[in-house]
Amino acid sequence: MDSFSLPPDSLFLGFDCSTQSLKATVLDSGLNVVKSEQIRFDSDLPHYNTKDGVFRYPSNNGRIVSPTLMWLEALDLVLERLSKLSLDFGRIAAVSGSGQQHGSVYWKKGSSTILSSLDPKRALVDQFGNAFSVKESPIWMDSSTTVQCREIEDAVGGALELSRITGSRAHERYAGPQIRKIFQTLPEVYHDTERISVISTFMASLFIGSYACIDQTDGAGMNLMDIKQRVWSRIALEATAPGLEEKLGKLAPAHAIAGHIAPYYVKRLTLYQSPCRYNFNENCLVVQWSGDNPNSLAGLTLSIPGDLAISLGTSDTVFGIASDPQPQLEGHVFPNPVDTGGYMVMLVYKNGSLTREDVRNRYAEKSWEVFNNFLEQTPPLNGGKIGFYYKEHEILPPLPVGCHRYVIQNFSSNTVEALDEKEVEEFDPPSEVRALIEGQFLSMRAHTERLGMPSPPKRIIATGGASANKSILSLMSSIFGCDVYTVQKPDSASLGAALRAAHGWACSTKGSFVPIPCLYQDKLENSSLTCKLAVPAGTSQLASKYALLMKKRIEIENNLVKKFGRC
Template sequence: MEDCYLPQDSLFLGFDCSTQSMKATVLDSNLKIVTSEIVSFDSELPHYKTKDGVYRDPCVDGRIVSPTLMWVEALDLILKRLVKLKLDFGKIVAVSGSGQQHGSVYWKNGSLAKLTLLDSKRAMVDQLGDAFSIKESPIWMDSSSTQQCKEIEKAVGGALELSRLSGSRAHERYAGPQIRKIFEMQPEVYRDTERISLVSSFMASLLIGAYACIDETDGAGMNLMDIKRRTWCKIALQATAPGLEKRLGKLAPAHAVAGFIAPYFVERFHFNKNCLVVQWSGDNPNSLAGLTINTPGDLAISLGTSDTVFGITSDPQPSLEGHVFPNPVDTEGYMVMLVYKNGSLTREDVRNCYADKSWEVFSTYLQQTPPLNGGKIGFYYKEHEILPPLPAGLHRYILENFTGDILDGLSEREVEEFDPPSEVRALIEGQFLSMRAHAERCGMPSPKRIIATGGASANLSILNSIASIFGCDVYTVQRPDSASLGAALRAAHGWLCNERGSFVPISCMYMDKLEKTSLSCKLSATAGDRELVTRYGLLMKKRVEIENCLVQKLGRW
């Protein structure tokens, strides 16, 4: 364990370049948070005229992008903020970061020279203004590449085959379909592009003053990588655009070192010239690290604007619904993730309609109604849903003669509305029964513990429902910014691996430390009884049957 000690008096810096802001978190050698900072794009960089950090194209349905230079300027700004906080940059031995997944950046021919020769006396944003063949980066919210998704799936042998190869079926937000769309619609732009980065590798490139590799975990969110071999998938590349592999560069493990910090940052902010830049990765992989999830049986549920479920498995199952990435904190296993578009905004909508716009009333209704809701099942989609692929709408069913003990011969009838308490329970049970069903289908093992994060994790009634449905204890964390925290942890982990000269399990850093730091979790809800868990399993199977019928009838694909 001696090799797992971090150097005393050293610091580790983690960034998170998210949709609406850039965050920074600094950890010391005991994994305690030293300081943190944030730059909000809309309010603090108003000259880019973004709303929620993005542009929504009024002329092209579903096209949503962000100005690439905004991220460049935000990096300089947040480092200046840390200077004002009197952070000693000379003590930082490693830096890493988190980038919003799926966003892509297009470097113009000849831009490597600009990146390599940045002048520390001038801001980066003033030197890279003409470095990009497209000045606006497609991001995860974009849904304008449906046709390209269909073309790529057809070229590789179908959606399930693409999922088997790359970890996911084609998704509009993924970089592969976005690249194909640019190649088809703007061929002159594609020809003028010498390098394509993800947001994560783009930010790492700024820090090392050269083109950084795409890390294997974030690279899996492109529909372009063979997840088993951890190499670019030739058939997917060919189905996307010609000459693509050269433009993407090489892949690297998430714990690898991208390079030393560039002279620009040494001279401008007084970093130590030997400071390592560990590969950046996506925001969800970094959140997994920030929540200290590193073994099968740990499951994270993030309850935000969108809900996400992620954990680690050794045996992922190819499917049309989940996402599989190489494990970001180990050399073995996979990270499996589910994404639901209808999260907190849908919960708020049901609260407003049926619980007097009060979370207190909402929680009371949830406590007053019995588990299983008397066989009342609801599907609540304020926005078109990703999982399952269904349009906005409400669908309510009552199971006739449901006792929770048997499904054979059980029938359902659709109704227009429930009483308000039943609406609340149908929504909550429906959301988490869906998570349990699809997690099992994607090969996630039954959870031994669940870590809940996001705004709704403060609601104890919701946490109790999660514990009853999954049959395990639910924990919560004190830190909301798990992505930048995870990036700082990964910086420390990358430093350890580099120092030792071989891979070191990230768990060795946590020995005797977690309970003494702000990384620790607290028990918030205890597991439900096994009989109730079994009954929820039967209700879940019936819900899946109804869901499959809805997809066949109304599905978008």
């Protein structure tokens, strides 16, 4: 694979419009971070009165939204701060970004005129006050559309059929159910909406001065797109709302060019031209924006089938690249944002670090040192002891708060069928700790394999706060049977957006698709994309034994879901 050289004086700008902040990362041609800035919505824009970047309406069936105008004001503010850092906007060859997935923005009829005639003498927020038919955007935390989810699933032939078509069963946070809810409860608002954007597309539209296409990867997070054909699904559209395709616009590959940067941001060429705000070059390209998880995949340099990332945060997220995904009732399948034909699979667990901390506090004297000692002194496979620990209502599997413990009998047997389980009330403290961590990783392995990820993975890149814990990473490598790496740069979404800006620029310049590793294959040792080997792979024999325990765990999990959860 030939490398692709970026112009030595060029810069590439990436954004991440997340739930709580807007981050910006600037890469040079060597793919090193040269500038970064962040706007925290609660503290930097306190007049919106958000908490953690959102408004919560618990009395309204779990409605959670964000003020759309806040993102506009944050964009101007982050660019102003970058200017104060002496960023030379004229050197930026391309811009791209990420947006929190699944959120949606509703443009009122006539808003395209506002977009195409932005006044550089006025702030963005002052020009869009009357541009949105829905002023508070539903976001990924919203859970108010359960009724609409079931209606959409029923209309297409069931939850599994919707997953096969769109990559996921219907989820309350997805844009499709949110759109259906607005159509049903606010029909006049739906009628007055001329364009519906996801958050990534909304931000891209601001940069090109017209409605941007929804990229195929983020479009798959809406319950509306056919993931195989990469077009809007007729049956899913009809199950959601009438006349929806016209309001959504077209789809585009993630590496495509959305357009040139709008005059609002461009440098003044003569004294007689209108004033400017940021001095971007008029030839600066805007590459399609995408979701935050797809951009993180890019920023972590996952590029071939078998690459897997595990983010160990407040919630745990698992995503990787599969060539032949198998959509299920759990998990999600998206087109690969850095390839033309591959796929990205993803799992989301609500019980992550907070549950690990809860078990530490109850069984390991509130000490990570004691917790790690317990992990290291207990034997692999935990003597057949497995546990399901949920401090929060879990979404994978859909089970309520609680704890279930089992001891697997006759574990030395080579066949899963011979393994009988016995439910128990509790283990000793070291067994509780190992049962928790083994259980979390066994679940991740089982469900990624069901979605079509190869076993073992090519490699795992671990991120998030718990990725600093070598004892936890050692267990991860043993269960999956592959090397585990960690990263030096924590802001993988904005970093990935900047890398995708460079990738889109390269594809446009060459006139054909450029494999993204061509940009960094000779730079990984000396750039901000560097990954460091943290723990080498465990033995294949141990990984095979964990496979037996994993299959038994899934059997028990399925029984628990039948008893307590949602089918």
